[in-house]
Amino acid sequence: MENKNIIRYIDLFCGIGGFRYAVSNALNKLGLEGDCVFSSDIDKYAQDSYEANFGERPRGDITQIAASDIPGFNLLLGGFPCQTFSICGLQKGFEDTTKGTLFFDIARILKEKQPDAFVLENVKNLVGHNNGSTFSVILKTLRDELGYVVDYKVLNALDFGLPQKRERIVIVGAKKPFKMSWKFDIQEKKTLKDILETDVDKKHYASPEIVEKRRLKHTSPYNPGIWHENKSGNISSYPYSCALRAGASYNYLLVNGERRLTPREMLRLQGFPEDFKIVVSDAQTRKQAGNALPVTMLAAVIEQFLSEIL
Ligand SMILES: C[S@@+](CC[C@H](N)C(=O)[O-])C[C@H]1O[C@@H](n2cnc3c(N)ncnc32)[C@H](O)[C@@H]1O
Incomplete structure (x- = not known):
């Protein structure tokens, strides 16, 4: 990267x-500074x-923002939504194969701005989506069309000190060769006890009928534990949370089978800091x-990746 001390990135x-x-x-750990130039x-x-x-x-x-409206930057970050790709064939360029998808917008910005590196994040299923052809188009675009060296790995938040089973693919790319070990030394490990609040408002409790229904179906060996209801209505519980989901039903996850997670607990499960201000419902x-x-x-991941490419 040109100025090794200040990393200009877009979010x-x-x-x-x-x-x-x-x-x-x-960046803090690496003793570097960052400047977010666009979000x-x-x-x-x-x-x-x-x-x-x-x-x-x-x-x-x-999709409505021209790459020329984005200031220059070294590093692109993007947790893009996974949409259905309509794939016309792997032989064509990314403009033909990915148009109408949000990955296309990442690709066009990379193409025009030519940053040194990128980090992308998506659901684990991206790898198998459409029998693997969606992911092939993504890799082919990043490597062959845009000229990046690319590596990727499916990782689980449980292995990073968070009590949430959340498997995600992380894709990293740089203009020059690099080697990720994908091995990490995680010092701080949080359990549900560290995450859960003790004085929880009544509004977060499920109705007595729902609690009763769950208890008839399931007895948990964990306290605290998070009870998970799958799509067919089966209940299981774990000493960690299953993946938080944006569109899940209201009682998809219940702490000890009786209450929903509070907003602060959900943010903690994702590793957000305590001073994150909650300003929405x-x-x-x-x-x-x-x-x-x-x-x-x-x-x-970013720490290891940047220390490889800087
Ligand atoms: C999987 S979430 C990424 C969340 C983010 N990584 C975070 O830590 O909160 C995808 C985001 O893309 C946004 N999004 C969807 N379509 C978009 C578009 N056309 N332009 C910009 N953002 C869009 C959604 O509103 C959503 O917040």
Whole structure:
């Protein structure tokens, strides 16, 4: 990178800033400074949260923003939504194969701005989506069309000191060769006890009928434990949370089978700091936390990646 001391980065699909915390933590550890020169998210409430916490309001719909409107930067960060790709064939260029998808917008910005590196994050299923052809197009675009050296790995937040089973693919790319070990030494490990609040408002409790129904179906060996209801109505419980989900049903996860997670607990499960300001409704925080990424996991990846390429 040109100026090794200040990393200029952009935060695409920024949500509530998971990537921004992750890169700041990584840069701190490396003794480097960061400068976020552009952020974008289409969702008004995510913009409200981001503005309250980072003092800048992200721009909106990325599909409507020309790359020439984005200042120069070294590092692109993006947890892009996974949409269905309509694939016309792997032989064509990314403009033909990915148009109409949000990955296309990442690719066009990389193509025009030519940053040194990028870090992308997505659901684990991206790898197998459409029998693997979606991911092939993504890799082919990044490598063959845009000229990046690319590596990727499916990682689980549980291995990064957070009590949440959240498996995500992280894709890293740079203009020059690098070698990721994907091995991490995580010092700080949090358990559910560290995450859960003790004095919880009544509004977070499920109705007695729901609690009773769950208890008839399941007895948990864990206390505290988080009870998880899957799509077919089966109940299981664990000494950690299953993945927070933006669009999950209201009682998808219940602490000890009796109450929902509070907004602060959800943010903690994603590794957000205690001083993160909550300025939107409980329902919006649930959506935002479900969309966000595990900060400690991405911080560890970015730290290793940057130390390889700088
Ligand atoms: C998976 S979430 C990423 C969340 C983020 N990594 C975080 O830590 O909060 C994807 C985000 O993309 C945003 N998004 C969807 N379509 C968009 C578009 N056309 N332009 C900009 N943002 C968009 C959504 O509002 C959502 O916040």
